[in-house]
Amino acid sequence: MLSKAQIKHIQSLQHKKYRQKYRQYMAEGDKIVQELLQAGLVQQVYATADWLEEQGPLPATITAAQVHVVTPQELRQLSALTTPNRAMALLPVPPAKEPGDLGGTISLALETIQDPGNLGTIIRIADWFGIPQVICSPDCVDAYNPKTIQATMGSIARVRVTECDISTLLQQAGVPAYAATLHGRSIAEFSTIQEGIILIGNESRGLSTAVLERSAHRITIPRLGSAESLNAAVATGIICSKLLI
Numbered sequence: 695m696l697s698k699a700q701i702k703h704i705q706s707l708q709h710k711k712y713r714q715k716y717r718q719y720m721a722e723g724d725k726i727v728q729e730l731l732q733a734g735l736v737q738q739v740y741a742t743a744d745w746l747e748e749q750g751p752l753p754a755t756i757t758a759a760q761v762h763v764v765t766p767q768e769l770r771q772l773s774a775l776t777t778p779n780r781a782m783a784l785l786p787v788p789p790a791k792e793p794g795d796l797g798g799t800i801s802l803a804l805e806t807i808q809d810p811g812n813l814g815t816i817i818r819i820a821d822w823f824g825i826p827q828v829i830c831s832p833d834c835v836d837a838y839n840p841k842t843i844q845a846t847m848g849s850i851a852r853v854r855v856t857e858c859d860i861s862t863l864l865q866q867a868g869v870p871a872y873a874a875t876l877h878g879r880s881i882a883e884f885s886t887i888q889e890g891i892i893l894i895g896n897e898s899r900g901l902s903t904a905v906l907e908r909s910a911h912r913i914t915i916p917r918l919g920s921a922e923s924l925n926a927a928v929a930t931g932i933i934c935s936k937l938l939i
Contacts, residue, residue, distance in 0.1 A: 729848030814845020
């Protein structure tokens with residue numbers, strides 16, 4: 695049975711200030727927890743007995759003392775989800791990192807993405823296309839928000855997420871930047887790229903003028919119908935599919 699202190703601590707991680715205070719975040723979902731366990735990132739597991747039985751022996755990176763058997767009712771108390779899964783994990787927030795080497799590789803840079811589902815899905819897209827890092831502006835939604843982590847479906851374990859000012863990054867990058875806009879050059883006109891930064895802007899305002907001015911290319915997805923715009927994560931997937939394959 696969980697103590698009141700344990701419950702209070704886990705519930706507090708739904709809020710950014712406590713994730714920053716304790717340098718810890720939560721991940722929910724049977725598959726997500728399984729992947730994070732395999733990656734050796736998990737500090738604590740809270741799961742139902744049937745889920746743990748299905749997993750068999752857990753990785754050597756986690757001890758029996760770090761595994762807590764809980765009831766579905768207790769998981770509902772802890773969960774940030776409307777419909778909780780059977781497993782939850784606590785993980786350390788990685789130390790703040792500068793963006794890694796930009797040369798010879800593709801990076802995604804996000805400016806002022808506000809929806810946690812969009813950010814999580816973009817991290818998952820990066821993982822799908824083998825993009826090693828996602829760079830977020832300081833005013834993006836927190837990468838360790840429970841909804842963001844849920845949307846990554848475990849890809850948070852394989853994609854480096856860093857934070858810096860995007861305009862400053864572009865001044866120092868040394869690789870071409872491809873800015874997604876509504877009025878750019880069609881992505882159909884581009885050949886496959888081997889290095890560069892793909893820039894995705896805010897869901898309603900797009901990229902800032904400062905970032906656009908420092909971008910070598912302004913790109914767009916040709917519109918055949920009447921929709922005003924595309925979801926940021928959907929646009930990212932389409933752009934990556936055209937420019938990287």
